[in-house]
Amino acid sequence: MIVEFGHFALLLALAVALVQMVLPALGARTGDANLMRVGEPAALAQLWLLTTAFAALTYAYVTSDFSVENVWANSHTDKPLIYRISGVWGNHEGSMLLWVLILAVFGAAVAIFGANLPWTLRANVLAVQAAIAVAFLVFIVFASNPFTRIPLQPEGRGLNPILQDPALAIHPPLLYAGYVGLSMAFSFAVAALIEGRIDAAWARWVRPWTLAAWIFLTLGIAMGSWWAYYELGWGGWWFWDPVENASFMPWLAATALLHSAVVMEKREALKVWTILLAILAFSLSLIGTFLVRSGVLTSVHAFAVDPRRGVFILMILVVLIGGALALYARRAPYLRQGGLFAPISREGALVLNNVLLTVGCGTVFVGTLYPLALESITGDKISVGPPYFNSTFAPLMVPLLLALPLGPMLAWKRGDVPGALQRLLTAAVLSLLALVVTAALARRGPWLAPFAVALGVWVAAGAVCEWASRIKLFSASVEEALRRAANLPRSAYGGMLAHAGVGVMVIGIAATSAWQSEVVLTMKPGERAEIAGYELTFRDVSPRRGPNYQEQVGLLTVSQGGSAVTELHPSKRTYDAPRQTTSEAGIHAALSGDLYAVLGDEVAGSDGAWVIRLYFNPLVRLIWIGAIIMSLGGLLSLSDRRLRIGAPRRARRRPEAATVPAE
Amino acid sequence: MTRKQRRASLVGLAVAVLGLAVFLVVYALRDTIVFFHTPKEVVEKQVPPGKRIRLGGLVAEGSLKRGTGLSVEFAITDTAKTIPVSYTGILPDLFREGQGVVAEGKLDASGRFQADYVLAKHDENYMPPEVAKSLKEQGLWQHTGKETKDRGQK
Numbered sequence: 001m002i003v004e005f006g007h008f009a010l011l012l013a014l015a016v017a018l019v020q021m022v023l024p025a026l027g028a029r030t031g032d033a034n035l036m037r038v039g040e041p042a043a044l045a046q047l048w049l050l051t052t053a054f055a056a057l058t059y060a061y062v063t064s065d066f067s068v069e070n071v072w073a074n075s076h077t078d079k080p081l082i083y084r085i086s087g088v089w090g091n092h093e094g095s096m097l098l099w100v101l102i103l104a105v106f107g108a109a110v111a112i113f114g115a116n117l118p119w120t121l122r123a124n125v126l127a128v129q130a131a132i133a134v135a136f137l138v139f140i141v142f143a144s145n146p147f148t149r150i151p152l153q154p155e156g157r158g159l160n161p162i163l164q165d166p167a168l169a170i171h172p173p174l175l176y177a178g179y180v181g182l183s184m185a186f187s188f189a190v191a192a193l194i195e196g197r198i199d200a201a202w203a204r205w206v207r208p209w210t211l212a213a214w215i216f217l218t219l220g221i222a223m224g225s226w227w228a229y230y231e232l233g234w235g236g237w238w239f240w241d242p243v244e245n246a247s248f249m250p251w252l253a254a255t256a257l258l259h260s261a262v263v264m265e266k267r268e269a270l271k272v273w274t275i276l277l278a279i280l281a282f283s284l285s286l287i288g289t290f291l292v293r294s295g296v297l298t299s300v301h302a303f304a305v306d307p308r309r310g311v312f313i314l315m316i317l318v319v320l321i322g323g324a325l326a327l328y329a330r331r332a333p334y335l336r337q338g339g340l341f342a343p344i345s346r347e348g349a350l351v352l353n354n355v356l357l358t359v360g361c362g363t364v365f366v367g368t369l370y371p372l373a374l375e376s377i378t379g380d381k382i383s384v385g386p387p388y389f390n391s392t393f394a395p396l397m398v399p400l401l402l403a404l405p406l407g408p409m410l411a412w413k414r415g416d417v418p419g420a421l422q423r424l425l426t427a428a429v430l431s432l433l434a435l436v437v438t439a440a441l442a443r444r445g446p447w448l449a450p451f452a453v454a455l456g457v458w459v460a461a462g463a464v465c466e467w468a469s470r471i472k473l474f475s476a477s478v479e480e481a482l483r484r485a486a487n488l489p490r491s492a493y494g495g496m497l498a499h500a501g502v503g504v505m506v507i508g509i510a511a512t513s514a515w516q517s518e519v520v521l522t523m524k525p526g527e528r529a530e531i532a533g534y535e536l537t538f539r540d541v542s543p544r545r546g547p548n549y550q551e552q553v554g555l556l557t558v559s560q561g562g563s564a565v566t567e568l569h570p571s572k573r574t575y576d577a578p579r580q581t582t583s584e585a586g587i588h589a590a591l592s593g594d595l596y597a598v599l600g601d602e603v604a605g606s607d608g609a610w611v612i613r614l615y616f617n618p619l620v621r622l623i624w625i626g627a628i629i630m631s632l633g634g635l636l637s638l639s640d641r642r643l644r645i646g647a648p649r650r651a652r653r654r655p656e657a658a659t660v661p662a663e
Numbered sequence: 664m665t666r667k668q669r670r671a672s673l674v675g676l677a678v679a680v681l682g683l684a685v686f687l688v689v690y691a692l693r694d695t696i697v698f699f700h701t702p703k704e705v706v707e708k709q710v711p712p713g714k715r716i717r718l719g720g721l722v723a724e725g726s727l728k729r730g731t732g733l734s735v736e737f738a739i740t741d742t743a744k745t746i747p748v749s750y751t752g753i754l755p756d757l758f759r760e761g762q763g764v765v766a767e768g769k770l771d772a773s774g775r776f777q778a779d780y781v782l783a784k785h786d787e788n789y790m791p792p793e794v795a796k797s798l799k800e801q802g803l804w805q806h807t808g809k810e811t812k813d814r815g816q817k
Contacts, residue, residue: 340666340669352676355680363684363687383697383717388692392684392691520733
């Protein structure tokens with residue numbers, strides 16, 4: 001009954017979305033305020049209806065209602081409650097429902113906080129949001145319906161065990177919040193094109209939404225990487241897997257968009273480009289969503305399994321992306337161009353950032369989709385792996401990181417590179433020092449690695465130098481510096497923090513990629529192994545029973561220089577349903593590096609010997625710490641008054657506040 | 664600088680970066696991609712020894728032999744042809760006889776496949792799509808299920 005109620009709410013949401021797509025846009029065209037006013041209540045109604053539908057599906061999962069096909073196919077009565085709930089979005093149909101629910105949340109946010117947007121712009125934005133919702137709701141109702149009933153089954157088939165993990169329970173919602181958040185930039189871009197008018201206020205409106213989406217994406221991707229690291233037992237943190245690339249491409253585009261929106265807001269330049277980026281960023285989100293969930297990545301032939309779904313997906317992509325780009329082609333030439341600037345200037349640096357990020361995104365796109373294209377054209381099956389990305393994407397990031405600390409030091413309109421370099425002298429010295437020290441310490445690994453570490457130090461230290469130079473830390477009195485530090489806007493702190501996070505992450509990536517140690521060996525109880533200065537003793541393997549799995553838990557004691565450090569418990573789990581084995585790595589985490597142990601198979605015919613794989617991943621934590629610092633920077637920037645969602649104008653009082661002495 | 668020159672410098676920058684990227688992509692696509700073959704294709708297309716490929720099929724029943732230490736031998740079959748494989752390292756959790764597997768490596772001169780990387784993708788009723796497809800073409804397979812992924816590395 002509740003399930004039918006949810007199904008009904010879903011259908012009703014589609015009807016409401018249709019109304020919201022048509023009437024406000026019509027009103028904006030004819031200047032009819034009553035029609036435009038339909039947008040807000042419709043957006044709120046959508047939110048309530050979709051919340052109801054989502055709650056109904058969650059209810060079916062929690063109560064294990066196996067007369068619902070989706071629940072039967074993806075759940076099991078043995079599962080702990082949290083995984084019964086996360087099972088709702090651990091599959092294609094449920095995740096699509098989550099997607100539209102988040103879309104409705106963003107739509108409702110425009111309705112609630114958009115009171116001071118120009119009327120017609122708000123109406124058009126809500127109409128475009130509704131158009132996206134219509135496309136997805138039609139897809140869900142007709143090709144991916146999670147409420148489909150089947151004859152009651154005694155037991156469900158269970159959720160894929162590797163998805164039964166806390167990080168993966170929250171990873172999809174975070175990622176989706178990021179994907180869908182970019183729909184705001186898209187809707188604003190399309191609405192601006194419909195109106196044929198765009199100004200700095202537009203950028204001020206779009207930035208907070210993009211920033212919020214970017215924070216979610218950053219955290220979501222980092223969470224996915226962290227999960228892959230400890231759950232898959234491969235000792236790596238990023239595999240250039242198409243599923244990872246699908247989330248990385250929108251992130252790159254969103255990062256570029258954030259930066260070009262700054263130029264547009266501050267200098268009214270790059271308008272046409274910013275609009276295009278907004279469209280592209282969301283298009284990549286759409287492609288990412290479908291790539292991951294449609295099964296097309298496994299093979300283009302997955303489309304053939306359910307052709308209706310494939311056709312629907314292609315139609316949505318063609319209509320939304322193609323429509324927006326067509327509108328762009330028609331209207332963009334008429335947008336008024338703004339501010340002039342010299343190539344060497346803050347704007348110029350941001351253009352460089354945009355060019356490198358979008359071209360980098362393009363190389364990832366080619367590497368991800370080339371196998372699909374080749375297979376559907378020639379039938380040849382190929383795999384494009386890390387070597388491709390390391391030799392295309394990575395080289396493009398080098399100039400980006402080199403230029404990164406310089407950009408914020410350049411003045412708007414016309415910059416001065418020698419002057420900027422002078423203020424970055426400390427960072428340059430530190431970076432050189434890092435190069436010399438790492439090159440001296442590293443007795444193995446690629447010769448490029450110390451340069452990569454130095455690059456990371458350059459970026460991180462550059463952010464600190466920027467702060468020091470902005471508050472005149474050493475050139476003015478301490479009071480003056482403190483006063484300046486207090487008056488620096490939060491968005492400035494946010495930017496510097498995010499850049500520092502990039503630097504920290506680059507150091508982690510360089511160190512762990514170049515100097516990871518790995519040992520694979522068979523160990524009998526009592527035997528010892530050594531890795532990266534740690535001494536490990538294999539004790540035993542004992543069976544243990546979990547809530548819905550049986551596991552073999554290994555015990556390794558770790559000591560360093562004769563004193564005990566910790567114990568590692570790598571395990572092998574065999575789940576009851578579906579009957580599948582997963583490895584749980586035993587990890588000793590430290591800032592200097594992770595000790596990482598994976599339990600292999602028992603060696604047949606030997607008494608108690610097991611295959612064990614050990615890794616030492618130096619500085620690997622810096623990768624996720626860097627991502628968290630970046631997100632914190634984003635959050636700090638988002639909390640800036642000027643950018644706060646709903647604040648239409650720059651806070652007028654700021655110039656006066658700045659003149660009030662700190663005392 | 665005039666407006667035109669400024670614009671030209673920006674366009675020049677974009678074209679330069681794009682050109683560099685195209686060069687890198689073309690170069691990388693020629694050198695780093697790995698073709699997937701079934702045992703039958705390896706025999707029919709006479710894949711030369713030393714060329715890096717992915718070999719996919721089912722682990723032949725009764726073919727798994729564990730040698731000393733970490734070395735293993737098994738055979739990959741697509742029911743038409745069977746190719747012996749050597750591998751040193753931990754096999755993925757999902758590796759089973761009779762199940763789908765993809766191995767990456769090179770053929771040696773004796774026709775044995777030296778794998779340095781083994782990938783098993785399946786649940787109870789899943790096998791790599793490439794394998795499923797080639798089995799389907801031979802009329803031996805009907806089902807594709809949902810997937811999980813697992814791999815072993817040297």
